[in-house]
Amino acid sequence: MSKLIILDRDGVINQDSDSYIKTVEEWQPIPGSIEAIAKLSQAGYLIAVATNQSGIARGLFSEQTLQAMHEKLLSMVNDAKGKIECIVYCPHGPNDTCDCRKPQTGLIKKIESALKTSAINAWLVGDSLRDIEAARKAGCKPILVKSGKGLRTLKTYPAIEAEIYDDLADFAKVLLSQDH
Incomplete structure (x- = not known):
């Protein structure tokens, strides 16, 4: 039984924006997401x-700014007595040929390598078709949350093959209730 949970970031942990999250100030957690991560960890x-x-x-923000956003996330989770083991990201655009941009599985392979564990049967929680496709390709259990772009994804792909939850807090509550 895998104890690994892979989370998409924008729309799952923090509020998403069609014009991108470009600054640390714009990076705002979805209510309940930080506490959900803490409880799961x-x-x-x-x-x-x-x-x-x-x-x-796209030149909208730098890797240093991204790093600062992730430090804010790690700090908030740490303050809630939780832990994120690793954060991996794809800096490429949709037309770049890379193996890391979801729905490719390069990011999941990076996580497996960093944590020396398999992602087979791990949960992958996302809000887009790309997340669900990456989960399937990597042998993960796909979870779609309605936060972020999740409702839009569900409307576009009503037959999407994934467990569906309102948000990360809802998923965590259900998963933790099944543990006992």
Whole structure:
């Protein structure tokens, strides 16, 4: 039984924007997401984040700014007595040929390597078709949350093959209730 949970970032952990999250100030957690990560990590789950960040390739923000956003996230989770084991990201644009941009599985492979664990049967929580496709390709259990772009994804792909939750806090509550 895998104790690994891979989270998409924008729309799952923090508020998303069609014009990208470009500054540390714009990076705002979705209510309940930080506490959900803390509860999951306290329950023994390894939490990893895999995020496409094409805003870097588009010149909208720098890798230093992205690093500062991730430090804010790690600090908030730490303050809530939780832990994120690793954060991996794809800095490429949609037209770059890379193996890391979801729905490719390069980010998941990076997580497996960093944490020396398999992502087979790990949960992958996302808000887009790309997340669900990456989960399937990597042998993960796909979870779609309605936060972020999740409702739009569900409307476009009503037959999407994934467990569906309102948001990360809802997923965490259900998963932790099944543990006992």
